[in-house]
Amino acid sequence: MKNINKYYTAFEDYFSGGMLFLGLTMVFINVVLRYFFNMPQSLLDEFSVYFVVWGTMAGLAVALRNDHHIKVDMLYNFLPINIKRFVSIFANSLGLAFAIFFIYYGVELVQTYITYGQKSTDSQFPLWIVNLIMPASGVMLGIRFIEKLYYLIPKGGSEWLKRDRGEEH
Helix, strand or coil, X not given: CHHHHXXXXXXXXXXXXXXXXXXXXXXXXXXXXXXXXXXXXXXXXHHHHHXXXXXXXXXXXXXXHCCCCCCCCCCHHHCCHHHHHHHHHHHXXXXXXXXXXXXXXXXXXXXXXXXXXCECCCCCCEHHHHCCHHHHHHHHHHHHXXXXXXXXXXXXXXXXXXXXXXXXX
């Protein structure tokens, strides 16, 4: 299990980082083409947005994994540890429900684009491919919420407690 998690974590990091890197590199190249050679490329603008959005959406799971997402924990920090565990179970269950919702409606969106054959204006690139990130990022989020619940629920949350205290990471 640890080996699979290691490879999946590397996939998340390289995929989200790679997409962001590609998108921002395209932006840089287009800026150079625009201001130094007076030859901006609309395709670079279009695909740079796609890559940045893909990197950001995939990065949501990375942020969740590393607890770098936005959260209001002022009240949470004052709760006793057993109440914190139940609040965390509730919050992560709600997050998992959101991920399932995101996957379901992401798949519906992709199917709609496939059905109507809609393509982008500039490059005529199929928009169903562009929007595959919706269900894909939902799956990635769902995996991370399940992982968090895996540490919270069994054995009275002893694994979560170790991770919460920084004893195991």
